[in-house]
Amino acid sequence: MHSILLMSGTGAKVLQLFASLSLLIALHEGGHFFFARLFKTRVEKFYLFFDFLFPFSGVLNFALFKKKKGDTEYGIGWFPLGGYVKIAGMVDESMDKEQMALPPQPWEYRSKKPWQRLFIMLGGIIVNVLVAIILYIVVFGVYGEEYLLTKNVKYGIAVDSLGRSIGLQDGDMIKSVDGKVVERFDRIPMAMIFSKDQTGTIELTRDGKDMTVNIPTGTVGKMLKMQKVGFITYAVPMMVDSISPNSIAAKLHMQVGDSIVSINGQRAGLHNEFTEIKNATFGTPITISFLRNHVLDSVSTTIPKDSAFGITPDVKKYLKPETVKYGLFDAIGKGFTFTFQQFGNYIAQFKLMFGSKEVKTSESVGGIISFGKIFPSEFDMRQFLMLTAFISIILAFMNLLPIPGLDGGYVIFLLFEMITGKAVSEKVMERATTVGLVLLLALMVYANGLDIFRLFKH
Secondary structure, three states: OEEEEOOOOOOOOHHHHHHHHHHHHHHHHHHHHHHHHHOOOOEEEEEEEEOOEOOEOOOOOOEEEEEEEOOEEEEEEOEEEEEEEEEOOOOOOOOOHHHHHOOOOOOOHHHOOHHHHHHHHHHHHHHHHHHHHHHHHHHHHHHOEEEOEHHHOOOOEEEOHHHHHHOOOOOOEEEEEOOEOOOEHHHHHHHHHOOHHHOOEEEEEEOOEEEEEEOOOOHHHHHHHOOOOOOEEEOOEOEOOOEOOOOHHHHOOOOOOOEEEEEOOEEOOEHHHHHHHHHHOOOOEEEEEEEEOOEEEEEEEEOOOOOOOOEOOOHHHHOOOEEEOOOHHHHHHHHHHHHHHHHHHHHHHHHHHHHOOOOOHHHHOOOHHHHHHOOOOOOOHHHHHHHHHHHHHHHHHHHHOOOEOEHHHHHHHHHHHHHHOOOOOHHHHHHHHHHHHHHHHHHHHHHHHHHHHHHHHO
């Protein structure tokens, strides 16, 4: 029984997460199945989800659906934390000692050449990488790419409390991080995360003067703890470009073209400034000053708690994003390069999570709830495909880790056999697999527990 494990619970955005993970699990296991059948190896079971209480293969054994076709039983298990293929003649989670005690058969995994077994083990990872490449090709080919250049953020940045704790202010014009120009605005937070010792410098212009802000110790830990990289965004003027029907703004007879200046005399000319002051004055009388046809005017009102004012600036009217369209061959090239860029970024984040003094593992590790939070509250096909591709990369990396019970653990044993010419004994494989399963179960409980703790904490 070869398996892919998802250390997790449930998420708030369960439908998108469920669809994404179900697809990726089935394709991952399909990779093992493909190479097993390619080398004429019998696959006894192919399951989406576990038909037992993982990792206890003999506990609560039942399937929601199953059907036997040829030598393989296809099914859907009841325990939705992964999936597996059971490959004949393989030491794995099933601990099928009776089968392993019999003489090897030609159709069994243990009868195949080491390089063939290696491909069977790597099949899921290979498919995960290919899925990411294909999804990125589709996204770039269909939707193209849109991004904002840092130099085009002409109204400066907008920051929240975390951004201010770093020393940034609304309206700052960021020039570089650690002396390196970050061309794309959305890459600035990641540039900060990977700055020199995570405490580098941000070069910026404030009120026409160049200055440097040192990234304080603990900033990266706070970013990961709060699960946010959006503490820096772009500022846009608080112009009335559209008015929602029956909104507070409509009842105040505001007009398209009006430009907000202040609330109760406090500057509110940028969207983030207006929103912050509005949220702080719910339920109290306020006076909103605005320009209409270059003439200063004002209105007074009281905004009920958690109410929207009803005006929205057209961001693209003020900040011109770069738009790139890709033909088929360009999209293919972009899909390949972007996949391996994302792979590299995730490896760097993984190293940071476990190797940086700035980051506490307990604050950055998460399970299914954390996974669920990355999906948007409203379905968007482009974002769904991009996130599914990224999760496929994560699954490829995690399953490559040298932990018995995961693909990487079996790969280590196979590489040892290929280098030394001596196969690892079945007893060693059984003990290592047992240890690996206990470790995986502990990690699953730990990650799950952290997510649940955070829910109750907040």
